[in-house]
Amino acid sequence: MNKYYIIDKSLLPETFDKVVKARELINNGEVENISEAVKKVGISRGSYYKYKDLVFESNDEIWNRKAVISFLLRDERGILSKVLGTISDSNASILTINQNIPIHNIASIVISLDLSNMHNSIDTLINTIKEIDGTSRVELVSIE
Structure with a gap:
């Protein structure tokens, strides 16, 4: 961060x-x-x-514990699996996944994460997801 x-x-x-x-x-x-x-x-x-997407209130008890990220995925087999594997490898826990129906072979994904046990930063995770072929517009939506 x-x-x-x-x-x-x-x-x-x-x-x-x-x-x-x-x-x-x-x-x-x-x-x-x-x-x-x-x-x-x-x-x-x-x-x-x-x-609205830049200013957040912190809470000392849960600071850096939860995050929401959004991104676009090409509609190809295995790309979401690679993203989920990357999240798992970082030791973050997935709380929710929302995926829209692909339009023009692109699906919008929003994932909420528990970062309590993550061994690297959210920035590192986001950059790693950006490197996965088939992902785009990887963004931190919110963090608490």
């Missing part, structure tokens, strides 16, 4: 905290949509979309 920092929120713009609060409202079902969430916390939709 060499590209991430833990920073006291008092040093950051108030917008970041509001983005986290808006995401919590959405995730907890306290609002019906993004427009309602951003209005309630007092930020623009543009600010929300700009930072």
Whole structure:
């Protein structure tokens, strides 16, 4: 995780905290949509979309324990198996896998992971998955 920092929120713009609060409202079902969430916390939709995948609240007890990654896979036999093997080799545990039906021979995959026992960083895992022939757009969606 060499590209991430833990920073006291008092040093950051108030917008970041509001983005986290808006995401919590959405995730907890306290609002019906993004427009309602951003209005309630007092930020623009543009600010929300700009930072929603970049700003996360840490919790000391579970920091770096769970992650969600997304990627695209070519619809060919064995590629998903290689990805799952790579995750297993890193000692991460798969919590959920969501795979969409391939369109134009490309499938969208989202995997949530438990990183508690992982022996390398999430960045290393993502870079290793990127190297698998048939994968593309490998991205860290969220981490806690």
